[in-house]
Amino acid sequence: MSEILDAIDRRILRELQRNGRMSNVELANAVGLSPSPCLRRVKLLEEKGVIDGYVAVLNGPKLGLGLTVFARIWFKTQDAETTNLFAETVRKYPEVAECYLTTGECDAIMRVVTTDLHAYWRFQSDHLMRIPSVQSVKTDVPMETIKAGQQLPL
Amino acid sequence: MSEILDAIDRRILRELQRNGRMSNVELANAVGLSPSPCLRRVKLLEEKGVIDGYVAVLNGPKLGLGLTVFARIWFKTQDAETTNLFAETVRKYPEVAECYLTTGECDAIMRVVTTDLHAYWRFQSDHLMRIPSVQSVKTDVPMETIKAGQQLPL
């Protein structure tokens, strides 16, 4: 299995990052192949795990989920029990869209999606601050989007 | 145009958030409809802008893009020129996956994707810090992922 991706593979990934639902013939045209080898390359990229999957991108505000908040979290201690308890608990909250353990200034960072500031405040005080691992939380609230999306630079 | 989404619409969105490339018949089965009305609902959700689009989710590490960094940025001043200059410049950098202007402690927050720490350091010192708007930057580096993805809670 050749590990490298050639120019056509990269073009395929770029196209599918733009529109994950384009038909295979459309994709084949866009990258300059006939449908057969194009589909084979896509399947191979999926098998190799280069393509993790496909998702629909939903519009938060139109679903009543207009507020995104970035929260930085400090733990009381940094031992494994504290960390695991935090991870287990956080995984259960649907409001938490992303969460990472970090090194540096804080111990964890998360992106929380709710309807509005009031709902966020309820989440923070009723749930987040009640996790025994958590000592303190600081939030940054995006007011304007300069750039969004999860596309990787190819 | 009825603004509300019923239970079936929500189930459609949930399924398409999991697998944006499932066929319409598959989706219809999953939500308990026949293909015809199912497709009509999907098209309507797209027209209404509830579904913004579809994207392939790529595996960063397998593409040599293994490092994500969250950077908080402080501006020298908060006037419109400073902000616009920053926004214009940042939009051009492919390493910047997301970027928001914030209220609160810092002025902007961004997610940067690079191959490794060295590449990030080059980006920060050679590009980010040279934007005249920027006074200082603090970074948080995710070491472990507790939860990832861009799915909205439905």
Add this chain to the structure above:
DNA sequence: CTAGAGTTGGCAGATCATGCCAAACTTTGC
């Protein structure tokens, strides 16, 4: 020049998308 591996393009059958129409269901007004 030849052998072999890897990749491509075309083809056939199965599956799927799409638009249309009648039937079923829900809502509204009387």
Add this chain to the structure above:
DNA sequence: GCAAAGTTTGGCATGATCTGCCAACTCTAG
């Protein structure tokens, strides 16, 4: 309670698409 109007559904036919298979092509090594 009942009929009319509006909405949503399911089935069907047609055209497009997917998918696996095989022959032809390209490239490299000996």
